[in-house]
Amino acid sequence: MRLWRRAVQTARLLIGVPDYDTYVEHMRLHHPERPVMSYEEFFNERMRARYRGGGGRCC
Template structure:
C-alpha cells in the first residue's frame, strides 16, 4: 500500500520544521492530551517560549 500524498506532505513539513528548530505544537498538544491529561495545555506562545528556552538554555547567542 502506497502512502497518500497528504501523509507524505505532513511528514515532510514536520521533518522540515524539526530541522529548522520549529517545534510542532499540534503534535505536542495531542501527545499531552493522550499521555498527560492532568497537565494543562499551554498556549502556542507559552509552548514556543518554553521550547526556545530549552533549546538555548536561556543563554544569549553563541559565536561558535
C-alpha cells in the same frame, strides 16, 4: 495528506521550529490531566529549553 504532515514536521525539526500540533497530541494522549500550553507559551518554553542546553523532554 499524512505524508505532507510528516514532511512539514521534518522540515520544522531541521530548522529548529517546534511542532505545536505534535505537542498537543502528545499531551492529550499521555498527560490528559495536565493543561496544554498556548502556542505562545509552548514556543517560548521550547526556545528557552533549546538555548539553555536542556532537552526538556517529559517522556
